[in-house]
């Protein structure tokens with residue numbers, strides 16, 4: 001089977017933009033697993049599921065159909081046939097997603113979908129547990145980091161109406177939840193190469209990952 005590149009790291013470290021750039025350069029597919037957790041969260045909010053109740057989330061987690069399009073030129077995400085690419089980036093979903101992603105039944109279902117999509121290879125897969133859980137046999141594993149301030153600055157440049165300070169506080173809260181949950185916490189996988197992108201631009205980071213792939 002073909003090449004798998006696993007890309008993990010905290011929020012705003014550059015996973016999506018670097019993964020898409022690498023996939024385009026190499027003619028690979030691209031899978032944004034965070035979008036799948038966001039899509040599940042969007043559906044739970046739509047359904048009025050009590051997100052403070054992990055048992056309620058678990059009980060409903062098998063219901064929505066979640067379909068990911070893997071073209072790096074225009075990745076898509078659909079829930080029950082509806083394109084949710086816009087709404088899953090809104091603050092309501094961002095604020096709730098780490099609680100939904102901490103529920104083991106949610107993870108089991110989405111990890112199975114992710115393994116199906118990644119199974120054929122020729123793909124860059126991006127998330128929090130790709131090198132450790134979803135694709136532990138990936139030929140290349142990258143762990144992207146950047147200072148908390150740089151990550152918050154990047155994210156607030158994308159979103160209107162949010163200060164760097166507010167952004168940094170929200171990211172810190174989410175990173176803590178993602179790193180301390182019991183099931184598949186964010187961590188550096190065995191065999192991963194850590195890449196600190198604080199002082200690098202996007203092109204430099206993509207070039208560095210392409211160099212790792214060619215090694």
Ligand code: ADP
Nearest residue numbers: 011012013014015016017154158197200201202
């Ligand atoms: P993640 O997927 O890890 O949350 P993104 O890829 O969405 O991160 O990056 C967040 C923002 O930061 C994007 O606007 C992206 O263009 C920008 N960015 C990513 N990597 C860098 C970098 N090395 N230097 C400057 N800006 C970057």
Ligand code: CDP
Nearest residue numbers: 011012033034035037097098101127128129
């Ligand atoms: O774009 P950003 O880095 O802020 O987040 P994302 O990649 O869209 O992921 C959103 C959330 O989904 C994360 O904060 C995690 O709670 C969860 N997630 C996860 O648990 N496992 C993954 N493989 C990917 C995302």
